[in-house]
Amino acid sequence: MGQTLSEKILSQKSGVEAKAKDIVIAPLDLVFVQDTTGPLTIKQFQESNFKSVAVPEKCAIFLDHATPSPSLELSNDHLLLRHFADETGCFISEVGEGVCHQIVAENFANPGDIIVGADSHTVTTGALAAFATGMGSSDVAIALALGKTWFRVPETFQILLTGNFPEKVGAKDLVLYLIGKIGADGANYKALEFGGETISSMSLSQRLTIANMAIEAGAKVGLFPSDEVTLTYLQSQGRGHKYKPLQPDTNATYEKIIPINVNQLEPMVALPHSVDNVAPVHQLKNTKVHQVFIGTCTNGRLEDLAIVAEILKNKKVHPKTRLLVTPASRNVLKQALKAGYIQTLIEAGAVLLPPGCAACLGLHQGVLGDEEVCLSTSNRNFKGRMGNPKAYIYLASPAIAAATALTGKITDPREIP
Amino acid sequence: MKLKGKVHKFGANIDTDVIIPARYLNLSEATELAKHCMEGINPQFISRVKPRDIIVATTNFGCGSSREHAPLAIKACGISCIIAKSFARIFFRNAINIGLPLLECDEAAEGTETGDIVEIDLAIGEIKNLTKNKIFVAKPYPDFMRELISSGGLIEYTKRKLKREA
Numbered sequence: 001m002g003q004t005l006s007e008k009i010l011s012q013k014s015g016v017e018a019k020a021k022d023i024v025i026a027p028l029d030l031v032f033v034q035d036t037t038g039p040l041t042i043k044q045f046q047e048s049n050f051k052s053v054a055v056p057e058k059c060a061i062f063l064d065h066a067t068p069s070p071s072l073e074l075s076n077d078h079l080l081l082r083h084f085a086d087e088t089g090c091f092i093s094e095v096g097e098g099v100c101h102q103i104v105a106e107n108f109a110n111p112g113d114i115i116v117g118a119d120s121h122t123v124t125t126g127a128l129a130a131f132a133t134g135m136g137s138s139d140v141a142i143a144l145a146l147g148k149t150w151f152r153v154p155e156t157f158q159i160l161l162t163g164n165f166p167e168k169v170g171a172k173d174l175v176l177y178l179i180g181k182i183g184a185d186g187a188n189y190k191a192l193e194f195g196g197e198t199i200s201s202m203s204l205s206q207r208l209t210i211a212n213m214a215i216e217a218g219a220k221v222g223l224f225p226s227d228e229v230t231l232t233y234l235q236s237q238g239r240g241h242k243y244k245p246l247q248p249d250t251n252a253t254y255e256k257i258i259p260i261n262v263n264q265l266e267p268m269v270a271l272p273h274s275v276d277n278v279a280p281v282h283q284l285k286n287t288k289v290h291q292v293f294i295g296t297c298t299n300g301r302l303e304d305l306a307i308v309a310e311i312l313k314n315k316k317v318h319p320k321t322r323l324l325v326t327p328a329s330r331n332v333l334k335q336a337l338k339a340g341y342i343q344t345l346i347e348a349g350a351v352l353l354p355p356g357c358a359a360c361l362g363l364h365q366g367v368l369g370d371e372e373v374c375l376s377t378s379n380r381n382f383k384g385r386m387g388n389p390k391a392y393i394y395l396a397s398p399a400i401a402a403a404t405a406l407t408g409k410i411t412d413p414r415e416i417p
Numbered sequence: 418m419k420l421k422g423k424v425h426k427f428g429a430n431i432d433t434d435v436i437i438p439a440r441y442l443n444l445s446e447a448t449e450l451a452k453h454c455m456e457g458i459n460p461q462f463i464s465r466v467k468p469r470d471i472i473v474a475t476t477n478f479g480c481g482s483s484r485e486h487a488p489l490a491i492k493a494c495g496i497s498c499i500i501a502k503s504f505a506r507i508f509f510r511n512a513i514n515i516g517l518p519l520l521e522c523d524e525a526a527e528g529t530e531t532g533d534i535v536e537i538d539l540a541i542g543e544i545k546n547l548t549k550n551k552i553f554v555a556k557p558y559p560d561f562m563r564e565l566i567s568s569g570g571l572i573e574y575t576k577r578k579l580k581r582e583a
Contacts, residue, residue, distance in 0.1 A: 036442040040485055043445055048572050065439075073443040119482040120507055136511035138487035138571045184430050185477035218480065218505055274430055335566045361439040361482075382434040382481060384457040387434075 002154040002251030006191040007225045009131040009246070020155040020253070024220045029113035029130075032060040034100050035067070037118035037136075037168055038362075039077045042084050043140035056146025058087030060108070062100035063093060067356045076185075090144075098329025098355035101125065101297035105208055106331055111226035112235065116143050121297050123214045124148050127207035129226040129246045134215065136385045146186035154191040154220045155255040156184075158248075161198035163263035168413040170307075172377070172397035173208035174212040174301060176268040178260065180278030188218030189250065190255065193248060197263055199224060204233040204416050205303040207359040212298045216275040232245070243326040269375075270395040273383040281400055284410040291374040292317075292405040293366060293386075294398055295326030300355075301337045309341035311402035311416055314354035315351035318408030324366050325350045327356035350405075362387025375404045418539045418567065420497045420518070424468035425462065426531040428457045431474055432481035433508065437490045444458040444486075447493035468495035471537070474526070475501065479508025483554060488512040498537055502526045516570035518543065522555035539563070561567055 003011065007018050014024035024146070031053075033041045038061055053059045061081050069075040078095075085092035093103055100117065101124035109115060109125035115132035116122065118140040125132040133151075135143070143149045147279065159178060192214045199207070207224045214222025224230075226246045234243050267281040294300070294308055317323045325345055327333040333355055336342050346352060353359075359366030360378045368374055368391035376386070381393035396404075399413035406416060435457030437450055444450050455462035472478075477486060478501040488511050491499070499520045512519050515537065518539055525544045529535060533548040542557035558566070568574040 036439060037484060039443070040489075044570045044572050048576055071443075077443050094442050118483055118485075120481065122483075134483040136507060136508055136514060137484050138485060138489075138514040139510060142571060142575055184480055185503060185505065188477065188503060218477065220506055361434075373449045378427045380432075380434070380481060383455075384438050386438060387438070389438075389457045 002249030004191065004252045004254065004255065005187070005193050005225060005246065005248045006156055008248065009114065010151060010153050010256070011110055012112060015330045018153045020153050021149055022153045024153060025148055025150050026114050027148045028058065028116055028143055029114045030058055030060060030104065030108050031140060032062060032100060032104070033118040033140055034062045034065050035074070035081060036065045038081045041118050041141045042080060044138050045056045045144060047223060048141060048145065050145040051087045058147065059088065059144055061085050061090050061092045062103065062123045063095050064099050064365040065361060067095040096330060096354050096356070098332070099297045099300065099357055099405055100348040102300065102328035102332070103367050106237055106329060110239065111230060111246045112245050116140060116149060120215045121212055123222045124208055124212040124297055125212065125221065126211035127224050128230055129224060131221055131223070133220050144341055154189060156191040156193050157187055157256045157258060159192055159194050160190060160257055161194065161196035161258045161262055162259065163198060163261045165203070165262050166188045167264065168399045169265050169267055171202065171345040172210040172396060173265050173268040174260065174262060175210045175397065177265055178199060179213065179217045180274050182217050182258070184216065184274055184276040185218045187214070190219055192217065192219045192340060194223045194224050195248065195325055200227060202229070203303060204229055205279065208301065209298055213352065216379055220416055228337045235373065267397060267400050269400065269410060272381055272392040272394065275381060275395065281396070281410060286411040287394070288323055288373060289375045289404050289409055290372040291322045291366060291368065292377040292401050293324045293374055293378065295328060295330060295358055295403045296360045296378040298379040299398050300328030300332065302332050303342045304338045304377065305332070306339065307398045308402040309344040311346050311399065311413060312348035312406070315348055315406055317405045321405055321408040323350040323405040324353055324359055325330040326353040327353050329353050359386055361385060375401055375410060377401050384416040419449065420471070420537040420539065421503045422471045422497055422535065423467065424471050424473050424531055424533045424535055425466060426529065426530050427472060427474040429475040430477045430480055431458065433479060433484050433487040434481055436479070436487040441483060442486055447489045450486050451493035454494045463494060465470065466494050466496065469497045470471035470495055471535050472496050473501070473526055474499065478504050480505035480518045483507045485511045485515065486518045488515050490519040500525050513565060514571035516566050518566055520555040522553050525553035527557065530554065572575050
């Protein structure tokens with residue numbers, strides 16, 4: 001019987017033939033926590049009387065959600081996490097290194113891996129054909145200690161992509177369109193698997209953007225097959241030898257096939273307070289924006305900053321709008337500096353923040369005021385997400401974000417000369 | 418296990434950011450988290466909720482972040498069970514893992530309002546709305562999940578299991 005990507009990876013790792021709906025136990029290639037979920041994970045770990053992690057080199061702790069720390073409470077959480085890393089030998093990613101999912105892509109995830117993180121956007125590295133999924137602190141505590149966990153093999157929706165992206169339309173517009181179409185729970189418990197002729201021309205950065213938001217439709221994973229693009233990326237990160245080809249079987253069973261012709265896509269925006277509340281950008285033209293936030297595990301990569309720099313070059317951010325920019329990792333920041341993008345952004349009036357999650361989840365660096373409007377390249381616009389339930393968050397691509405920063409209202413990037 | 422309490426009704430897509438905003442995540446004591454439960458969507462909730470009360474919601478309850486603080490906050494403010502049309506995947510696993518029972522039942526979600534008194538028999542998945550005099554049936558749990566909940570959650574369950582294996 002033909003297998004989907006999920007069935008293939010879970011079969012290879014568990015050693016049994018895994019079919020949708022089966023429960024399998026599989027060893028894990030990476031287990032990680034970050035600084036908001038980590039302290040609770042450690043508490044659960046200690047309450048279970050565990051003393052050591054199963055495989056220290058497969059365990060990681062990321063300080064990214066509130067870095068540098070804005071409060072003594074969070075500083076003490078960071079101390080707790082550093083201490084745990086020292087005691088157990090887990091890898092620790094320090095303040096300023098960047099967002100966990102970006103670093104997992106850069107340094108850890110390989111095709112066919114199984115990755116579990118105490119963070120819902122762990123799905124991001126499905127872009128590298130890794131079965132990567134988010135879990136809560138108790139599950140991750142046990143996973144750290146035992147090096148394995150159980151999975152229910154998900155049924156799969158295949159997203160079949162055809163055509164070429166129009167100018168200034170890309171991965172973010174596609175994934176917002178998809179979530180708008182199937183709904184915030186449209187893929188609850190399911191795997192999303194991307195296929196079709198379009199994907200071979202999609203960069204790894206674009207794939208990461210799409211896989212990252214699979215969770216916003218409720219999906220357990222957002223998987224891309226591995227191919228030349230994956231191989232080239234792994235080689236660029238010094239992990240070419242970790243590449244293996246991974247494709248679904250042509251006779252795999254899908255619960256649903258959703259075809260999308262990307263030729264037809266327009267720049268898209270998600271309106272407050274739900275990610276599936278989407279509309280084409282032209283319907284929101286006069287919406288005034290106080291803060292534009294560019295960055296995060298969704299859209300804080302070099303390609304994203306290149307798009308932004310191109311739009312902002314020799315222009316100025318609107319005087320009544322703040323533009324915050326956060327590269328997703330130190331690596332991205334270094335490359336963006338070298339390419340001159342940072343210089344362009346600073347000259348245009350952007351505020352540069354250190355690599356990390358920054359304003360995304362309302363802990364620091366850009367908390368919104370009452371009735372303020374933010375247009376963000378992140379992945380969630382829930383009420384209160386950016387620290388204030390009286391504020392409004394719109395989600396969009398880096399191109400829309402850059403165009404909006406120039407005009408002070410939501411703007412179609414195709415209209416910027 | 419039988420549960421009985423007053424209903425607090427919510428709608429669709431109740432996300433973990435409204436259940437417990439990120440700025441409280443450094444509170445790992447459940448009783449402290451409970452003080453801010455549902456603050457983002459209904460600031461009065463915490464002054465109205467009583468021990469053993471029940472949350473009823475429609476679809477995709479608990480969507481968003483993987484923060485286990487969300488079910489912990491709900492459990493610590495006294496809620497004994499959540500009934501919804503559907504739960505987001507991570508929330509479902511987290512709630513069961515900390516020993517907070519969840520039931521999926523479309524009819525109960527539709528036929529129940531805030532203030533109704535509901536009695537639940539978890540073993541058979543029976544939901545009795547005593548105020549409206551109606552009975553609904555949710556799918557009962559598989560045995561291992563019932564054992565997990567009655568142990569008080571995954572941590573206690575794993576401890577017991579590992580002890581048995583040793």
